Amino acid sequence: DAKQHGKNTYRFFCPDAALASLKQLELRDDLHRAIYQKQLRLVYQPQVDARSGRLAGCEALVRWKHPEKGWIPPNVFIPIAEQAGLIVPLGRWVMLEACRQITLWQSMGYEVPRVSVNVSFVQLLREDLHQVLLSCLAANQLGPDRISVEVTESCIMQGVDAIDQLKRIQKSGIRVALDDFGTGYSSLSALKGLPIDELKIDRSFISEIAEGDDARAIVAAIIAMAQRLGVEVVAEGVENEVELNYLRERGADIIQGYFFGRPVPGSEFTGWLADTASHAGEHAVAI
């Protein structure tokens, strides 16, 4: 009868979209718990100076180990966190944890110049991000040059309030980077007058460098224009020597990608720091 088969029947008729949103709801509750029960972790990926091979900094990327479902990628849970407003407490945790890690390395004698954190447009709109960043730095006795924030185009398209917030952040000496550049709609000329110190060329262009002239031309044009605008260029997702050599030849400033290191937990990054330590306390790879 209907009662006996109710559950199965429901499942059978449940449209994919409804099922997906149910799963999202479930994840949302779990994520709420995750933030307050310390299931989140940060991993760190080195950013290397393209000319000297010196460590320029690292990017902090969040990870979530769900107690039953295992590792859930940020591309899945960040959008859910944004929709549920959970990105605000999550983002605060990320910023504080990243500062704490820099201080921890410092106490071990390792100088990591800077840590980059990704911030969502929701954080720019819903809180005084500038103040939050300053208090994370102050709590760890760090200067503003020790952190940078990565925003995507969606952030700068939120209107004047979001841009004003970014201007305040930049004005206090915190670096602002435009992430995933080239995947959205803004042209290089639209960057003029925006509070951007650094441009990160999206991985999709980098991975095509080896394949042909089109991607090479785009990458070269981005670097040339950025130089004229006085903006530093970071190449993300650099995986091999062909990409590295081309980017260096064209004048990219900073290299990030599996070629120099995958994102790893803080303790593992400490090992990388130990391996690359030089006399002056700086870290460098052969380049």
Ligand code: C2E
């Ligand atoms: P993103 O900020 O553009 O980060 C770069 C992504 O590329 C990372 O993926 C990184 O692991 C990956 N990657 C780096 N080098 C290479 C490479 O050489 N090859 C390949 N194939 N991949 C590479 P991940 O960690 O899965 O993060 C995905 C996205 O999730 C990030 O893209 C960022 O937009 C978002 N995200 C991560 N952590 C946070 C966070 O704390 N807050 C916010 N709002 N977003 C975050």
Ligand code: MG
């Ligand atoms: Mg990023």
Ligand code: MG
């Ligand atoms: Mg990116």
Ligand code: MG
């Ligand atoms: Mg990306």
